[in-house]
Amino acid sequence: MLYSSIYLRKSPNMSTDPFSDILKFTNAESLVTGGFNAGGAWALRFPAPEKIKFFAVLKGECWVIIDGEAEPTHFRTGDVGLMTAKRAFVLASDLDTKPMDAMSVFTGARSGITTLGDGSDFSQLGGHVLLDPTSGRLLADVLPPWIHVPAASPQATSFRWLLEQLVAERANDLPGASLVAGQLAQMLFIQILRAHLQTSSPMPAGWLRALANPRLAPALRLMHGEPARDWHLEDLAQACAMSRTTFAFHFKKTAGVAPLTYLTEWRMRLAEKTLREERTSVATLAQSLGYASESAFSNAFKRVTGRSPKAFRNAGEILGEVV
Structure with a gap:
């Protein structure tokens, strides 16, 4: 179907949603890829992601140290982050622990979930956002390298329900769980972008x-x-x-x-x-x-x-x- 012809069949008085247009245009698709539980002192170094990466802290707190950023960021329960830049980063319980290579830790992990220590202090869930290799630049090029949405911010209220449902879908082996998780992850990505649009910090013209x-x-x-x-x-x-x-x-x-x-x-x-x-x-x-x-x-x-x-x-x- 001719994409542009969709518009020509609309009623002249029908409004549209430009943001949804662009998300559809870039074929944005969100996927939950895994996570980990941790206890005690721990630190993991992740390689620079090839795709947009998001993650949420489900329990506990951690430090996020991103290559190229002057200061580490403290994440608490319910905080969500989105990384668009291709930069390596470290998640750590404290700033003094020497990080392990995350890829070696996750090798062989069942369903992309692994445990460090007794796993009682911390829990994290992460995933990727896939974009069309060509049209996806329209979105990727205007996003900042790094977005942090604290759980205490007004925009994060909707995250709590989404995160709870994502955890439940991954824990319960119900029919259609992967599809539901994908839809929830897509909603999470959109909510992160909405929070970014509502931020008080100035965005570049675009x-x-x-x-x-x-x-x-x-x-x-x-x-x-x-x-x-x-x-x-x-x-x-x-x-x-x-x-x-x-x-x-x-x-x-x-x-x-x-x-x-x-x-x-x-x-x-x-x-x-x-x-x-x-x-x-x-x-x-x-x-x-x-x-x-x-x-x-x-x-x-x-x-x-x-x-x-x-x-x-x-x-x-x-x-x-x-x-």
């Missing part, structure tokens, strides 16, 4: 910061709801109850690009996905994204991506054959 801005939300919903429509600056500004000048300034300051540039870039993201995954003709794709001609679309695509639609599709096919 689409993620724009999504977190309630004043710009109406314009983003319009552009994501009907990307093929010939939106004008006046339409978008009016939806946000701002003048054209104020809206254009506020949007660019927050998103890093002008409103109609954002629209064009989102259209090209949809086009890239379609060219990779479908056999839709370039002419049909151009029409579905609101371009009057194939040449107009091709020029816009090349301007944004650096390649023509045909060259982009051919490169994807060659890569698929190699893989």
